[in-house]
Amino acid sequence: MNNWQELTITINREAEEAASNILVESGSQGVAIDDSADYLDGVGKYGELFPEVEQVETVKITAYYPEMLDMEAIKKEVQERLAELADFGLTTGQVKLETQELAEEDWAENWKKYYEPARITHDLTIVPSWTDYEAAGGEKIIRLDPGMAFGTGTHPTTKMSLFALEQILRGGETVLDVGTGSGVLSIASSLLGAKEIFAYDLDDVAVRVAQENIDLNQGTANIHVAAGDLLRHVDIHAEVIVANILADILVNLTDDAYRLLKDDGYLIMSGIISEKLDMVLEAAYSAGFFLETHMIQGEWNALVFKKTDDISGIMGG
Structure with a gap:
């Protein structure tokens, strides 16, 4: 194979993850996401230094396809599925699609541009599987294959x-990872000392991708991946549940999360665009959770809830 075909979508940030999944399901061998919100104020939330980048509401998602695939048919399918996202309450804005052909070496170079070792938290660094990056000190390495899509983590x-996860996990916990995608959160949970992790995704492609990424990392036999519709029909009780998916989907798992969490357990929910924050908070409060931590980066929100009867402990009393 000497050539690749590139399809780039420009779409509103709110629809980013759904659009990425559509590209993967249409046969893409990988996606790269260019988002100005990753470069806020020159310094990332975790101390990364970035050049000044103009902030816009759209993201560019670039997908790569083998040369033998019918690009026109793929483009048509992708356009049709993107048009359906509004039915899920997602704002897509004015969607733009562009295609071009790439030589093999150009495709490889494009990947390197988007995908380099990245220190994400104090302890965790995400590393492409093809690099010889060595951990320093107490650094924990998560190896991911960029050819397996779902972004770079x-x-x-x-x-x-x-x-x-880094703040909550102390070792020995059972973790449920809902909508696992690349499997990165499950791998991190294992590295941070969780005893057992059960990862679920509705999409069979994601289940395969997650397992392949998990296999790249040593000591992750304690991660079990399976197809599943959120937490429906799950009967495993856990100390931690993490879900990084769309807000419209998060609201459908709060009751099951409360049922499956042990007392004083934590529910981590991320992927929440600011305008849908109240909707997710209301669902979590209705299920019985108390908000312990609220993190914000750009338009995105992450919430950490606790299952507890001790309100004073949450309120600092």
Whole structure:
């Protein structure tokens, strides 16, 4: 194979993850996301230094396809599915699609531009599987394969989820990872000392991708990946549940999360665009949760809830 086909979508940030999944399901061998919100004020939430970048409401998602695939048919399918996102309450804005052909070496170079080792939290660094990066000190390495799509693990929603896991996990916990995607949150949970992790995703492609990424990391036999519709029909009780998915979907798992969390357990929810924050808070409060931590990066929000009867402990009393 000497050539690749590139399809780039410009779309409103709110629809980013859904659009990325559509590209993967249409046959893409990988997606790269260019989002100005990753570069706020020159310094990222976790101390990364960035050049000044103009802030816009749209993101560019670039997908790569083998040369033998029918690009016109793929483009048509992608356009049709993107048009359906409004039915899920997602704002897409004026969607723009562009295609071009790439030589093999150009495709590889494009990946390197988007995907380099990235220190995400104090302890966690995400590293592309093809690099010889060595851990320093207490640094924990998460190896991901960029050819397996679902982004690079450095999106603000993922960063905040990883930060929350690092703050909560102390070792020996059972973790449920809902909508696992790349599997990055499950791998991080294992590295941070969780005893067992059960990862679920509705999409069979995501289940395969997550397992392949998990296999790249040593000591992750304690991660179990399966197809599942949120937490429906799950009967495993856990100390921590993490879900980095769309706000419209998060509101459908709060009751099951409360049922499955042990007393004083934590629910981490990320992927919440600011205008849908109140909707998620209301669902969590209705289920019985108390908000312990609220993280914000750009337009994205991550929430950490606790299942407890001790309100004074949450309120600092």
